[in-house]
Amino acid sequence: MFELMQALRDGANALKSHYLNSISINAGCELFIEFVRLFPHETKSFDDLKVEIGKQGRQYAKEAMSYRSKIADLALGFIKDGSVILTHSYSRVVMQALLKAHKLKRISVYVTEARPRGLGVKTYEALTAAGIPCTIVLDSAVAYVMDKVDIVLVGSEAVVESGGLINAVGSNQMAIIAKAANVPFYAMAESYKFHSLFPLSQYDLPTHTPNTLAFPKHSVRPADLSVVRPSTLSVHTNPPPSPIRTSTSLAAIHSPVQFSMGPDQTKLNPEVDYTRPDLISLVFSDVGILTPDGVSQYLVGMFAG
Numbered sequence: 373m374f375e376l377m378q379a380l381r382d383g384a385n386a387l388k389s390h391y392l393n394s395i396s397i398n399a400g401c402e403l404f405i406e407f408v409r410l411f412p413h414e415t416k417s418f419d420d421l422k423v424e425i426g427k428q429g430r431q432y433a434k435e436a437m438s439y440r441s442k443i444a445d446l447a448l449g450f451i452k453d454g455s456v457i458l459t460h461s462y463s464r465v466v467m468q469a470l471l472k473a474h475k476l477k478r479i480s481v482y483v484t485e486a487r488p489r490g491l492g493v494k495t496y497e498a499l500t501a502a503g504i505p506c507t508i509v510l511d512s513a514v515a516y517v518m519d520k521v522d523i524v525l526v527g528s529e530a531v532v533e534s535g536g537l538i539n540a541v542g543s544n545q546m547a548i549i550a551k552a553a554n555v556p557f558y559a560m561a562e563s564y565k566f567h568s569l570f571p572l573s574q575y576d577l578p579t580h581t582p583n584t585l586a587f588p589k590h591s592v593r594p595a596d597l598s599v600v601r602p603s604t605l606s607v608h609t610n611p612p613p614s615p616i617r618t619s620t621s622l623a624a625i626h627s628p629v630q631f632s633m634g635p636d637q638t639k640l641n642p643e644v645d646y647t648r649p650d651l652i653s654l655v656f657s658d659v660g661i662l663t664p665d666g667v668s669q670y671l672v673g674m675f676a677g
Contacts, residue, residue: 463527535649535664
């Protein structure tokens with residue numbers, strides 16, 4: 373049994389090595405290893421035990437494919453007709469909830485751009501293709517748009533033992549602003565993303581390294597910044613042409629060329645952040661609608677056997 377557990381841990385490490393951000397992978401692997409550890413050893417031989425564990429594991433994986441649909445059904449009751457929803461980046465479970473709500477109710481969606489990966493564009497394109505009114509919001513404009521929003525709905529990389537949320541960077545500031553504006557902040561998470569971590573701050577996350585937000589050893593010159601042509605969506609954000617054409621400098625100001633961080637600067641920034649449990653209204657999961665305290669109790673019970 374000890375050798376089997378070690379083989380599972382080695383396999384989990386090999387799987388996690390293929391991902392820059394392996395928090396959700398780590399949560400699922402830990403859950404399965406704990407399942408194997410607590411599995412009743414009532415079979416006649418160890419070979420039979422391994423066969424039964426594999427059978428149960430495959431059955432769980434099959435059932436897990438339906439979790440997003442269950443979560444979407446739970447969220448429907450909290451999405452009213454005519455709701456304006458703010459979401460962040462791209463989440464498969466949030467997408468399923470929004471598409472299901474669109475079939476039954478009238479909804480409109482604001483989605484953040486979610487730099488540096490820009491996955492908000494993917495959400496925008498999918499929702500627009502489904503006929504849902506959707507607008508992309510700059511990450512820095514979340515406070516600006518919050519007064520127009522009825523609820524905030526985000527996915528998760530992991531829900532931790534404190535009841536807090538680990539998700540795409542920017543989720544924490546969104547939750548802080550929603551709390552200040554008295555807007556409900558809902559998280560959606562499959563139960564295999566429940567993680568036995570207990571971070572107290574951003575710097576306790578497993579993704580945090582000494583290089584995160586570190587000052588460069590040499591000064592950064594303007595030439596180090598990358599010049600990026602606007603995306604296909606830049607037509608929505610470019611300023612209108614200026615009626616004044618007396619100066620080439622003014623023309624340069626209204627140029628569509630955009631400046632953004634290069635890959636070296638992007639690497640210094642975090643991909644995920646931690647949102648405290650007191651900022652989260654509810655967590656929608658396949659095991660039910662939970663408060664952050666409820667998540668904490670569920671995790672303690674799950675890993676205590």
